[in-house]
Amino acid sequence: MSADTLLHTPLYSLHTESGGKMVPFAGYAMPLNYADGIMAEHRHVRDHAGLFDVSHMGQVRLRARSGDGEAAALALERLVPADMVALKNGKQRYTQFTNEKGGILDDLMVARMGESLLLVINAACKDADIAHLQDELADCVVEVLEDRALLALQGPEAEAALAALAPAVRDMKFMDVLEVDVDGALCTISRSGYTGEDGFEISLPAMDASRVARKLLEQPAVKLIGLGARDSLRLEAGMCLYGSDIDETTTPVEAALEWSIQKSRRRGGARAGGFPGADVILAQLEEGVSRRRVGLLPEGRAPVRGGAPLYADVEFATPLGKVTSGAFGPTVEAPVAMGYVATDYAAPQTSVVAELRGRAVPAVVQALPFVPARFKR
Amino acid sequence: MTLYFTKDHEWIRVEGETATVGITKHAAEELGELVFVEARDAGTVVKAGDSIAVVESVKAASDIYAPVDGEVLDNNPQLSDDPARVSSDPEGEGWIVKFRLSNPDQLSALMDADATPP
Numbered sequence: 250m251s252a253d254t255l256l257h258t259p260l261y262s263l264h265t266e267s268g269g270k271m272v273p274f275a276g277y278a279m280p281l282n283y284a285d286g287i288m289a290e291h292r293h294v295r296d297h298a299g300l301f302d303v304s305h306m307g308q309v310r311l312r313a314r315s316g317d318g319e320a321a322a323l324a325l326e327r328l329v330p331a332d333m334v335a336l337k338n339g340k341q342r343y344t345q346f347t348n349e350k351g352g353i354l355d356d357l358m359v360a361r362m363g364e365s366l367l368l369v370i371n372a373a374c375k376d377a378d379i380a381h382l383q384d385e386l387a388d389c390v391v392e393v394l395e396d397r398a399l400l401a402l403q404g405p406e407a408e409a410a411l412a413a414l415a416p417a418v419r420d421m422k423f424m425d426v427l428e429v430d431v432d433g434a435l436c437t438i439s440r441s442g443y444t445g446e447d448g449f450e451i452s453l454p455a456m457d458a459s460r461v462a463r464k465l466l467e468q469p470a471v472k473l474i475g476l477g478a479r480d481s482l483r484l485e486a487g488m489c490l491y492g493s494d495i496d497e498t499t500t501p502v503e504a505a506l507e508w509s510i511q512k513s514r515r516r517g518g519a520r521a522g523g524f525p526g527a528d529v530i531l532a533q534l535e536e537g538v539s540r541r542r543v544g545l546l547p548e549g550r551a552p553v554r555g556g557a558p559l560y561a562d563v564e565f566a567t568p569l570g571k572v573t574s575g576a577f578g579p580t581v582e583a584p585v586a587m588g589y590v591a592t593d594y595a596a597p598q599t600s601v602v603a604e605l606r607g608r609a610v611p612a613v614v615q616a617l618p619f620v621p622a623r624f625k626r
Numbered sequence: 627m628t629l630y631f632t633k634d635h636e637w638i639r640v641e642g643e644t645a646t647v648g649i650t651k652h653a654a655e656e657l658g659e660l661v662f663v664e665a666r667d668a669g670t671v672v673k674a675g676d677s678i679a680v681v682e683s684v685k686a687a688s689d690i691y692a693p694v695d696g697e698v699l700d701n702n703p704q705l706s707d708d709p710a711r712v713s714s715d716p717e718g719e720g721w722i723v724k725f726r727l728s729n730p731d732q733l734s735a736l737m738d739a740d741a742t743p744p
Contacts, residue, residue, distance in 0.1 A: 286658045287684045477658075477685050550662050550706070552682050577661035577684050584662075606680070 258304035259398045259458040275372035277305040282475035290478035291579040298404035299474035307375035308394040309368040318364035324386045330524050332511035336361045341424045341439045351526030352497040360426040371491045398458035403448030406470040423624040445486025445622045485578045487617025494573045502533035505542045541595040544615040545586040552577045552584040553603045560602045563609040585619045630736040632693045647723045654716035658683045660709040665701030665723045679722050694732035696725040
């Protein structure tokens, strides 16, 4: 897509004024990094607070035609393996849209707000997800919130920075969702994120986004952070990137996401199955899988990146799978990666070998996350 | 000593038969802080256009290409411990590879320092 056909988020002017290096991402012009660069931005989030524009992501309000919140939750359970009925008002949960083979069409966050469910979906999957919801959930109204922006404020100083404008956020815990006035804008704020740090995601009217972002940036702890650091932060936090670590060919169990499938949806549960690919996924939960997503710590300093083949041996005789994400971890101060390996090799501390430019690079399977999560539980 | 530049934003400093290669300030700024640099071993014979080194930022790996034919003589030993030297001083301490020219006539196809602002 050429530069002049790329979509702009409501913060586009702020990005360019702030020296953002704009790159095409899922049809949008988005900042890869600002003047400080990815390493410094990454560290700033771990040490202070970073503000990310994630307005390219899709925001959808789902309501049952009956108007009943539980009916909407039951309807969404036809498309995802998580328990939506038990999701309490003002809480958020992570899940996936699955296909008939148990593969992942997208991963998403779902919040229960009164009689509605609020969904945050990946930018690149937005159109397909919305069509999927409309096709499959005829008993629901699918409202695409086109006029809303999404900001993420992440890091140990995020709470203080946001509380300066909206004191009520101090009382929120991880995965809580609250409607709050921030500088005159009615925001829907969740205490969650994609960095492994404490922080918030702030949904707000597009017309207020630039003003609220600038207010947050007035505080010395807060700096703008680009997509480059967002990727290295989420990788250190062990979180999946849709399209790299998970896709239509990987199931939630292969991807080590079974923690997001509650008991009520598993065999013997109150509402077992009933989502696409449930036969495959529920069988895998009990019988296991032939490959698993794992963390990998490559030896030495060379980053091992997505696509690198993995083997059991330095002769490359026994293939195990491949790396799906890899980079240099600025906080770990070493290369970090994740990928899929044959299940026999998935236990932490197992030695494997990555192929990098024809050479064998030893790597050790590492329990995720690489950097301990600091959520406010 | 003559300084040349390639369209890939590399510089080549030629002293007699020896050429030192690095990346320009512009290229270093584009790449961002480097986390890893790996050059071909001494003794490797390369043709113009062959990869002679890989430089990696957090985000991506980029090849450094031999601007002309030659044989790798040496690579910058400082960079294995401190790859960020390429970012901080790309046209000095951050040099990447030295090699012996095997076909000096090829230099005429490159841009010299006077012709191209770095």
